[in-house]
Amino acid sequence: MAQAIERLLETTVEQLHTFLKLKVVTEHEAKQVARRRRNLERALLQKEVTAKHYFRYIQYEHNVQLLLKRRMKNLGAKALTRSEKRILKRALFQQTSRVFFLFNRASRKFPMDWTVWKSYFKYCLQTSSFRLASRVLGRALARLPNLEELWLLAISFEFDHRKNMRAARIIAQRSLRQLINSQLLWREYFRIELYYLCRQIFQRQYLGLPIPQKEERDVSHAKDIFSDETNHGQILLRDDDASEDDREEDQLALDEEFNLAYQDSVSEESSSSAPERTSSVSFSFWEGGVVLLVFKHILGRWKTDDSFLASLVELVMETPFSPQVLKNEIRNLVLFHLRTQENCRFALMKGWFHTSNDAFQSDAFIDQLKEIILDIPKKDVLNRCCQLMDSLSLEEDFKASFLKWVDNNVILVDSSEGERRDLQESNDNLSQLVETWQQMKDEQDREDIERSIIGRLEQQIFHQTGVDTNQALFLIQFLNGEMGTLTSMNNLECLEKVRNLYDKLLYYCPMNVSIIRMAIHVEQGQKKQNLQRLRKLFDAWCELEGNTCIDCWLKYISLERRHNENRKVAQLYWKAMKMLQNKAEFIERFSMI
Structure with a gap:
């Protein structure tokens, strides 16, 4: 063990000698640094080593690096020759490389630990080592391909940080092939396609360039977006060997391929009573063809998830420089497919009238509210219509006339007696299930019952007539482990479910202060x-x-x-x-x- 430690530390002897010679550190400090490094290396070679030992060593080396930077800054005012400054910079670079070396050792020792990869990536960004950060993400994705947070981090790094849409698109498509049922990844892919389109339109308007006219393209190019690639094993975030001109040409070629012909694909519903909409209108890339294609795929997969689809609709309506053709087509899709989903309809209403460049048209707004009430004649929908009118500061005369029209023309429905009876029976069965779970001793049986309880509660909370706040708070208490120790899920899964529940509760009850305070209490109780x-x-x-x-x-x-x-x-x-x-x-x- 002693020989291995000395072999690992012999590369730092010359560096310490350089700092000692130029009076950056004293002789006592150099000996203290060497002694501390030897003790930390000895801890890494023990049998029961954990990631905390590596983090302790990395933190110490980082502190040494900050101290050396501060002292070199103070020495800068003194008379140093050019060669001495060059030697100091080289020695400081060796110190930074040492931190990277320790991160690399930690990632090889614990390749399945997400905290190690995340800290490694953050340090790369902190030191502006973007190429190394890209490689770190590639290695992490090869080890942890089923981690949503890692894919989201990689997509955001390429799109938001490096402004590389080509790499971000490739990563997003690979993540969807790996985790095709992930709503977060689908929403992120939808977001980057929409933001990229709006950014391109803004750049052309700022430079005074015309928007390219619509051109007919082969739809097969667009379908290649969701087709499987030939090399699944390679996870490369960016081709670092290619020059900037080559990447720019590839990006322009890819943009030309995305000038696709967007066609409506609702042929599966030909047996329905409503007339089928067979639109043969083509949409170019500049009109939002790619965004519409992604939205159609999401719509076919999550047609009943009202909150998820409403978030996408709201994103399109509120994003600046969104093409009006895209907004109109999204509006048509919502009115044709999602007429009875109140969240989507209200998200469309908010975005449509908030972002309109024209003067606010009260009559058109009231007409839209009347259509919503006719399609979804429920009391909670009427309350949300009133809240929407209040948020837009609509005059009281319009609100009074709207309520009078509702009383005369619409019969609002609430929970029927049969629904209440079914709900009461399910609550009784659920209470019995919870009692059985508390008495179980076998871990496998407890895990199965826990999954069943969580699934039932999630189905009962958001039923058609509103939101059951008591059931939601009961589920939050269950997920927090206050009723016992959960074995079916880890803490991160429970926390994510609790956050989603609070988001849905606040969406239905945005004025409820008690729910907001409880959500703050839950979030502040977490370690991270x-x-x-x-x-x-x-x-x-x-x-x-x-x-x-x-x-x-x-x-x-x-x-x-x-x-x-x-x-x-x-x-x-x-x-x-x-x-x-x-x-x-x-x-x-x-x-x-």
């Missing part, structure tokens, strides 16, 4: 908090009770302080001073934080 999600929840809480509640502002400010967001703290302070009625009490409590 989702800061972006917490900010959205706190923003909603402050928007609802920001005039009277001081606790919402103080807790929000405390959250930002823990993450060292001083600029955000100042913004929240002045926003609270503007909204709160009791400013003196807020100032007194703020000074005590």
